[in-house]
Amino acid sequence: MVVTSGLSAELAAQRRAFLDDGPPGAALRRNRIDRLMAMILDNAEDFVTATATDYGSRSRSAAFFAEILGMIAVIEHTRAHVPQWMKSTTLMRAARVARLRAEVVPSPLGVVGIIGPWNFPIQLTVLPAAAAFAAGNRVMIKMSEVTPCTAALMATTAPRYFDTRELHVVTGGPDVAAEFAGLPFDHLFFTGSPTVGARVQQAAARNLVPVTLELGGKNPVVVSPDADVIRAATRIAQARMVNGGQVCVCPDYVLVPHARVERFVQVASRTLRALFPTIIDNADYCSAVNQANFERVVALIDDARAHGARIDSVLPDGEILPDARSRKIAPTIIRDVDDCMRIADEEVFGPVLVVRGYSTVGETIDYINQRPSPLVAYWFGPDNADFRYFVSRTRSGGVARNDFAAHMIPSSAPFGGVGRSGMGAYHGKAGFDAFSHQRTVVGTDLPFSITGRAARPFTGSMRVSAELALRRARNRTAVRLKKIR
Numbered sequence: 001m002v003v004t005s006g007l008s009a010e011l012a013a014q015r016r017a018f019l020d021d022g023p024p025g026a027a028l029r030r031n032r033i034d035r036l037m038a039m040i041l042d043n044a045e046d047f048v049t050a051t052a053t054d055y056g057s058r059s060r061s062a063a064f065f066a067e068i069l070g071m072i073a074v075i076e077h078t079r080a081h082v083p084q085w086m087k088s089t090t091l092m093r094a095a096r097v098a099r100l101r102a103e104v105v106p107s108p109l110g111v112v113g114i115i116g117p118w119n120f121p122i123q124l125t126v127l128p129a130a131a132a133f134a135a136g137n138r139v140m141i142k143m144s145e146v147t148p149c150t151a152a153l154m155a156t157t158a159p160r161y162f163d164t165r166e167l168h169v170v171t172g173g174p175d176v177a178a179e180f181a182g183l184p185f186d187h188l189f190f191t192g193s194p195t196v197g198a199r200v201q202q203a204a205a206r207n208l209v210p211v212t213l214e215l216g217g218k219n220p221v222v223v224s225p226d227a228d229v230i231r232a233a234t235r236i237a238q239a240r241m242v243n244g245g246q247v248c249v250c251p252d253y254v255l256v257p258h259a260r261v262e263r264f265v266q267v268a269s270r271t272l273r274a275l276f277p278t279i280i281d282n283a284d285y286c287s288a289v290n291q292a293n294f295e296r297v298v299a300l301i302d303d304a305r306a307h308g309a310r311i312d313s314v315l316p317d318g319e320i321l322p323d324a325r326s327r328k329i330a331p332t333i334i335r336d337v338d339d340c341m342r343i344a345d346e347e348v349f350g351p352v353l354v355v356r357g358y359s360t361v362g363e364t365i366d367y368i369n370q371r372p373s374p375l376v377a378y379w380f381g382p383d384n385a386d387f388r389y390f391v392s393r394t395r396s397g398g399v400a401r402n403d404f405a406a407h408m409i410p411s412s413a414p415f416g417g418v419g420r421s422g423m424g425a426y427h428g429k430a431g432f433d434a435f436s437h438q439r440t441v442v443g444t445d446l447p448f449s450i451t452g453r454a455a456r457p458f459t460g461s462m463r464v465s466a467e468l469a470l471r472r473a474r475n476r477t478a479v480r481l482k483k484i485r
Contacts, residue, residue, distance in 0.1 A: 007140075007176075010168050011183050014111045014138040017165040023108050024136050026083040032133040032166060033079045037072075039161040040126055044068050046153060047122055054118075054147035056327060058243075059284040066243065067122040074427050075130045077411035082134050085432045088441075099445040106436040108136030110186035113209075115177065115200065117191040118146035118289055119246045119349075124214075125154070128189045129167070131431025137187075142170045142180040146289055178203065185209050187435055191248075192216075193347070194372075194420050212424030212434055215417050216248040216347050217374040222364045222390060223256045223264065224381025231402075232380035233267035237353070239404035241275065241331060244286030245351040246293075249376050249405045252348055253337075255364045258357035265312065265333055265355060272314040272331040280319050280326050287327040288350065294327040297350035300343045301332055309343075310335040345371075361386050365393045373419035376400055376407060397421050 024032075040047060044064065051067060052058045091102035112132040116125035121144055129139045143151030148171070155169040170180060181188065181203035190200045191214040204211050223232045239251050256264045279285045288294035305311050312333040315321055321330040332352045337344050343354060358364050368377065377396035379387050391399055397417035398407035408415055408427075416425030426434050444450065 007170065007179055007183060010140060010164065010170075011111060011185070014140065014165050014168065018108070018110050018138050026086055029082050029086075029134055029136055030079055032162075033075060033082075033130050035161045036126060036130055036133065036167070037075060039157055040068060040122060043153070043157055046157075047150065050149040050153045051121065051147065053149045054121075055287055055289055057283055057285060057287040059286060062243070062284070062286070067120055071123045071127050073411045074127060077428060078130055078134045078431065081429065081432075085134070085429055086136075091442075100442075100450075101444070102440070102442040105439045105441055106135070106432070107439045109435055109437055110137060112137045112139050112435055113180060113183060113185035113188045114139060114141045115180065115188070115190045115192070116141060116143050118144040119243060119248070121147045121150045122154075124191045128191075128212075128426055128431065131426050132187075132189075132435045135432050135435035137435055138166055140168045140170060140180075140183075140185070142172075142177055145171070145173045145177070182206060183209075187212070189426075189434075190214065197422070212426065213417070213422045214248070214415075214424075214426075215375065215420065215422040216349070217372055217417070217421040218252040218345075218347050219249060219374045219376050219378065219396075220364075220368050221251040221254040221378035221380065222361070223254060223260070224361070224379065224386055225257050226384075226386075227381035229256075229260050229263055230267050233264045234271045235403060236378075236380070237268040237271040237331075238275065240353045241272070241286075241351055242404065244288065246286070246289060246349050249408070250349075251353065251378055251404075252374075253354035253356060255356050255358045255367065258359060261335070261355060261357045265335070268333060268353070268355075269312060269314050273316075276314070276316065276331065278316050278319070279321060279328055279330060280323050285328060288329065289327075291324075291327065293349065294322070294324065294329065297329055297348065297352065298322050300346060300348060300350075301329075301334070301352060304334050304337060304341045304343045307338070307341045309337050309341060361390065365390060368394050373397070373417070373421055375417045375421040376405070378404075395419065 048060050048063045048067065051063050052060055086106060088103040088105045091104065092100065095102065114125055114128050125141050125143065129141060132139050143154055145151065151171045155171050158167055158169045170176065181200045184207040188204045188209050189212045190197055194215045197213045197215045201211050201213065221236055223229060236251050236254055242250060276282060276285055288297060301311060313321065314331040321328060329351055334343065334352060334354045337354050337356065373395045375397040377394055377399050379390055379399065379401045381387060383401065387401065395418055400406035407413065412428040414425035414430030415427040416422050424434055
């Protein structure tokens with residue numbers, strides 16, 4: 001590789017080390033995962049403090065749970081299964097008697113690039129890094145420039161636990177991110193918005209680098225006709241406020257039966273008021289991560305108001321919000337949204353919930369299917385025929401029923417989007433597979449060639465055999481087609 005910059009040099013060093021050392025065994029893979037965990041756990045307080053500094057106001061308890069504790073189970077599951085997932089799969093077992101051996105070997109790709117987001121800058125870089133290590137790769141991470149304190153801490157902490165030829169952390173602005181995305185990695189993993197994800201994929205395509213894109217979208221919630229509306233409204237309101245609404249799996253808009261909309265809004269408002277009796281000086285109320293995101297969310301609300309939407313802001317007594325100094329926006333419920341409003345199409349990523357009425361479950365399915373596929377679709381209500389119909393007729397990265405992010409509870413479950421909400425998946429074995437190449441290895445010790453019939457000379461018996469095989473295949477297909485008529 002021609003070295004053209006510091007990033008290229010780091011990639012070249014990692015790839016050289018990967019080729020020189022060969023595929024790591026299970027013990028070294030686990031050791032790298034252990035060091036990755038130690039890097040975060042040993043310095044957990046510092047990392048949580050760094051994220052709070054980056055945000056300005058972010059609950060330390062919530063950050064500790066989401067950024068640190070929330071990823072442990074997934075990583076422990078991955079670590080425990082490394083030896084099992086590394087095993088080759090034997091094909092055509094009976095053929096071994098005939099001296100033909102076939103297997104599929106999970107092989108490391110080489111060097112994996114990870115571009116992390118700002119909303120969970122620790123968890124959403126460490127989780128894919130653990131999966132990449134499990135698969136036997138080296139890792140380079142580009143931290144988000146939107147959370148510079150966290151990025152700097154990660155960059156200074158990593159060398160205490162890793163040789164840079166194993167794990168290298170990169171910081172810098174958009175220009176560095178653009179260069180990073182254009183490097184000839186063996187795989188590139190990105191978490192962020194669909195708009196930036198498209199640019200990352202374009203940059204990777206110039207080197208034919210495969211990508212995993214973990215994106216976002218407008219996640220719908222359907223409150224079913226037979227749901228407990230009080231429980232649904234309470235949980236949905238709480239979910240919308242996780243990390244100040246700056247979560248890719250947060251509910252974005254709620255579809256409620258027309259006759260229950262008013263009750264839903266009453267309960268949701270009451271829940272939000274109880275959760276946040278104060279906001280501006282409340283350290284547990286998460287602010288917008290920066291001024292740009294604050295202004296964007298405020299503009300979405302203002303645009304909806306200007307076009308006739310009904311805006312219900314849950315304001316504590318005596319406080320005036322939104323507040324530019326603290327970058328805090330009051331929890332806001334918006335009704336009467338139509339397609340001329342920006343909020344109808346743009347992912348909010350803030351403390352705003354759109355509520356719409358509906359008449360039939362089929363109507364909700366049509367509405368959801370007319371829009372890009374979300375990262376998660378929520379259903380509040382029993383697991384009945386309506387729910388199963390909803391699951392079968394909609395498309396989303398995952399489905400969660402009656403609770404926020406319930407589809408992420410199983411450590412072995414793949415996590416990822418579909419369509420505009422992403423491509424590829426990780427967590428559990430899906431992460432191991434994402435960063436592995438399934439390499440087919442076949443060998444024969446037979447005294448004759450099995451595939452030699454594809455080359456000359458073509459004998460008469462070969463032609464007869466081919467005709468018989470073709471005839472049998474045609475007859476078999478015709479019989480199958482008759483059965484379904």
